[in-house]
Amino acid sequence: MRSDYDAVVIGAGPNGLVAANLLADHGWSVLVLEAQPAIGGAVASAEDVQPGFVHDTFSAFYPLAAASPTVRSLGLEEHGLTWRHAPAVLGHPFTDGSWALLHRDREVTARLADAQHPGDGAAWLELCAQWDTIGDQLLGALLRPFPPVRPALSLLARLRRVGGLAFVRDLLTPAAELGRNRFAGVGPGILLAGNAGHADIPLDAPGSGLLGLLMTMLGQTVGYPVPQGGAGRLADALGRRFTDRGGELRCDAEVIGIDVAGGRATGVRTSTRRVRARRAVVADVVAPHLFGRLLHPDDVPPRVARGMERFEMDPGTVKVDWALNAPIPWLTEPAHAPGTVHVADSIGQMQEALGQVQAGAVPAAPFMLAGQMTTTDPTRSPAGTESFWAYTHVPQETRTDAGGGDVRGIWDHDDCERFADRMQARIERLAPGFGSTVLARRVLGPRELEARNANLVGGAVGGGTSQLHQELVFRPVPGLGRAETGIGGLYLGSASAHPGGGVHGAAGSNAARAAVLHDRLRLRRP
Ligand SMILES: Cc1cc2nc3c(=O)[nH]c(=O)nc-3n(C[C@H](O)[C@H](O)[C@H](O)COP(=O)(O)OP(=O)(O)OC[C@H]3O[C@@H](n4cnc5c(N)ncnc54)[C@H](O)[C@@H]3O)c2cc1C
Numbered sequence: 001m002r003s004d005y006d007a008v009v010i011g012a013g014p015n016g017l018v019a020a021n022l023l024a025d026h027g028w029s030v031l032v033l034e035a036q037p038a039i040g041g042a043v044a045s046a047e048d049v050q051p052g053f054v055h056d057t058f059s060a061f062y063p064l065a066a067a068s069p070t071v072r073s074l075g076l077e078e079h080g081l082t083w084r085h086a087p088a089v090l091g092h093p094f095t096d097g098s099w100a101l102l103h104r105d106r107e108v109t110a111r112l113a114d115a116q117h118p119g120d121g122a123a124w125l126e127l128c129a130q131w132d133t134i135g136d137q138l139l140g141a142l143l144r145p146f147p148p149v150r151p152a153l154s155l156l157a158r159l160r161r162v163g164g165l166a167f168v169r170d171l172l173t174p175a176a177e178l179g180r181n182r183f184a185g186v187g188p189g190i191l192l193a194g195n196a197g198h199a200d201i202p203l204d205a206p207g208s209g210l211l212g213l214l215m216t217m218l219g220q221t222v223g224y225p226v227p228q229g230g231a232g233r234l235a236d237a238l239g240r241r242f243t244d245r246g247g248e249l250r251c252d253a254e255v256i257g258i259d260v261a262g263g264r265a266t267g268v269r270t271s272t273r274r275v276r277a278r279r280a281v282v283a284d285v286v287a288p289h290l291f292g293r294l295l296h297p298d299d300v301p302p303r304v305a306r307g308m309e310r311f312e313m314d315p316g317t318v319k320v321d322w323a324l325n326a327p328i329p330w331l332t333e334p335a336h337a338p339g340t341v342h343v344a345d346s347i348g349q350m351q352e353a354l355g356q357v358q359a360g361a362v363p364a365a366p367f368m369l370a371g372q373m374t375t376t377d378p379t380r381s382p383a384g385t386e387s388f389w390a391y392t393h394v395p396q397e398t399r400t401d402a403g404g405g406d407v408r409g410i411w412d413h414d415d416c417e418r419f420a421d422r423m424q425a426r427i428e429r430l431a432p433g434f435g436s437t438v439l440a441r442r443v444l445g446p447r448e449l450e451a452r453n454a455n456l457v458g459g460a461v462g463g464g465t466s467q468l469h470q471e472l473v474f475r476p477v478p479g480l481g482r483a484e485t486g487i488g489g490l491y492l493g494s495a496s497a498h499p500g501g502g503v504h505g506a507a508g509s510n511a512a513r514a515a516v517l518h519d520r521l522r523l524r525r526p
Contacts, residue, residue: 004276013041015508016284017238022512035254045230050323083225086339097332100187117185146481175208194342199466264488280515287496301486307477316459319391339376360399366392463495483511
């Protein structure tokens with residue numbers, strides 16, 4: 001390892017790896033320093049629950065990566081990545097044995113919705129057609145640095161074709177309402193609401209409808225693909241592409257400080273060495289750690305320091321992985337087996353669970369996201385078995401247990417196991433006999449998640465709340481909304497930066513592009 005590079009990237013999560021690739025594409029010498037023993041951040045997999053079963057440790061489904069112009073431009077398929085799709089994208093099982101299903105073929109989704117409530121099929125196809133007109137522009141605007149002038153203008157030009165202000169109103173309608181306004185049956189609405197529940201925006205708040213629509217329509221257009229062989233194969237492809245271009249990766253190398261001189265980042269420190277960064281430092285680091293730990297307080301611009309005092313993490317997470325000796329015995333087999341499964345009795349119950357988390361209560365009947373991974377990618381476990389997971393959110397600070405008081409919210413071993421029993425009971429109601437298929441179970445609570453990736457503060461999956469007051473120009477602090485940090489040559493390229501959580505690489509891409517642009521401007525200056 002040399003002692004100076006054009007750029008140093010701190011952290012090898014998807015954003016760090018995207019930034020590193022883009023900088024290497026510009027011919028820069030780039031070093032990535034990763035604290036953990038392996039690259040990937042929250043994109044990782046291992047056979048560590050049961051031999052023969054691959055489990056994704058954190059994230060599992062990648063619609064945002066499949067749709068992201070940046071990730072697509074990297075051509076990861078040439079570096080060993082193969083996407084796999086489940087027969088159906090998403091399913092929501094009900095306790096009466098029926099399902100709401102999203103199939104990648106919109107006609108099939110529409111047919112299924114129509115069978116449950118005549119007329120909903122046509123309404124679904126109309127929604128899809130509206131998305132066809134503005135979806136790419138909307139996604140482009142969301143993933144670009146703020147303000148996204150060009151995609152926003154293109155979006156405005158197309159709005160009239162989808163109903164103008166009436167459609168804008170739909171985008172601003174809270175997720176809990178969106179389905180009720182457009183569909184007579186409950187199925188389409190609960191799919192939209194469940195997809196909004198992937199982030200921590202309350203389902204009755206503006207912004208939740210947009211997210212629900214975005215995730216649902218991505219399911220309808222690109223699907224929810226997974227990397228064949230495990231989530232780690234996506235990280236491997238990013239890493240391989242980077243090292244093929246001469247980039248250097250070092251694991252077990254935690255950065256403990258960033259050197260700043262004359263208001264400009266000049267390099268980084270690990271516990272054993274100092275590395276100079278001639279042109280840029282990109283931090284794939286959660287904002288409170290970047291501004292509160294890696295930088296000396298005197299180096300943080302006062303405006304940023306003040307803003308960070310009010311920075312909010314998103315809720316914590318408990319994730320349970322199961323190795324099953326048989327497919328899940330759902331009450332009724334769905335018409336098409338879904339990869340992603342949402343667990344909630346109704347939109348109302350989903351709202352109640354999310355509201356309890358916001359209010360500091362451990363949810364009594366948690367709203368869960370789950371994944372049938374062998375159904376999606378048969379290489380994940382032996383034929384006839386299932387590699388399965390579910391996760392749900394819990395408060396960062398627990399005041400009470402809405403489920404009767406046996407979970408204290410300190411997330412030690414007992415708390416995690418008791419809460420995992422509560423989660424498992426939710427599956428058992430929908431799939432009687434589920435428990436008897438379990439070969440092995442592993443519970444990752446907030447502490448275990450953070451120990452495996454320091455960015456997951458208190459088990460938060462999104463690098464900070466996704467609520468409107470910390471999005472766009474307010475992310476991570478009011479006035480930023482871009483990768484710039486107020487310190488020359490230092491860029492925030494993690495999920496804490498706009499546009500936030502999810503594996504789309506946009507924060508890393510924004511950071512790399514800003515670094516290259518500023519470097520050019522600096523070199524041009526006399
Ligand atoms: C349980 C879970 C499930 C999720 N499910 C999905 C999903 O299905 N689909 C989806 O799109 N998104 C999902 N997400 C969100 C998504 O994984 C994250 O938003 C995304 O990984 C963020 O990428 P990142 O590069 O910003 O940070 P991370 O992936 O968190 O990576 C940050 C990296 O930086 C390293 N690091 C931090 N500090 C230092 C330091 N000081 N020195 C060196 N290295 C450091 C960390 O070790 C880590 O490797 C999920 C997240 C979790 C936790």
